Amino acid sequence: MNPRPVRRAPLALAVLLLAACSRHSSAPSDAPPPAPPAATGAVAPALPVANGAPRIALAADNVHIDYRVFGHGTPLIVLIHGWSCDANYWHAQIDDLARDYTVVAVNLAGHGASGRNRTHWTMAAFGGDVAAVLDALPVGDAVLVGHSMGGAVALEAARQRPERVIGIIGIDAFGSIGAPPRAGADTEFGQLIERMRADYIGATRTLVAERFFAEGADPVLVRRTADDMALAPPEVAIPSMIAFHDYDYGPALAAIHVPIAAIGSDLQGTPDLERIRKLVPGFRQQLMAGRGHFLMMEDPAGFDALLREEIGRLIGAPPRESR
Secondary structure, rough: OOOOHHOOHHHHHHOOOOEEEEOOOOOOOOOOOOOOOOOOOOOOOOOOOOOOOOEEEEOOOOOOEEEEEEEEEEEEEEOOOOOOOOOHHHHHHHHHHOOOOOEEEEEOOOOOOOOOOOOOOOOOHHHHHHHHHHHHHOOEEEEEEEOHHHHHHHHHHHHHOOOEEEEEEEEEEOOOOOOOOOHHHHHHHHHHHHHHEEEOHHHHHHHHHHHOOOOOOOHHHHHHHHHHOOOOHHHHHHHHHHHEEEEEEEEHHHOOOOEEEEHHHHHOOOOHHHHHHHHHHHOOEEEOOOOOHHHHHHHHHHHHHHHHHHHHOOOOOOOOOOO
């Protein structure tokens, strides 16, 4: 396979990685961090944890990862937010899903209540955050649901813990897989990064308000999301955005063989399914017409119905064939 076509997401999609989430150098190799060593010796029995109470997992680079667990049932549904976001962006999905599944809402490093003591903000490192959470939970099948940048994170998590993951659902993600570089995209992206370095709050608020929502979107939601994203720590947000822009989907797609689906908006046009399926056989995409990048917040009822449909299709689905 020629990895070139899957090297860079065009700016429109790389920017969408900003995925509207919340606060609270070039990167080195994006290779997955090693799995933690097996525990030895006696282990004290775990104390009961209240539904939705904060929990902490330790990533391979000693960053504390905050996560919450809701409901019960199988498989685990692991919700992974996007760039500069946090687990609160899944608020409208948790109660519905928790009626039938165990729902795990993760705050990636540098987001929400998770630690920021990390040097390199790569997709592989974020995937390691999700892997650490899976390691902290009882053995069982997991479906990873990743919004925007969270889609790439889900691929990396599945690459690191293939024995746990039975399927991946990208939310407004994966549309750039296999796409050739767009003329001028790198220049445009570089200019955006410079604006963010000069005025992160102002540049981010403008970007989110002007690029992430469809015409007619709720202005209160637009303003709230733009303000929230603008409060993300720039020392995390900017290198994370660069890492996502430079992310190569090829190695992860070659390494994992679980079904991959997506639920997206038509804000950036209709994805080229034929192109994507050359790299992801069996890839499915459902579109929510007239919506923007934050499908789960803009139309919770419509989104939840589609998400449940995709989860149902993944349960018991055969592995994706190797390429």
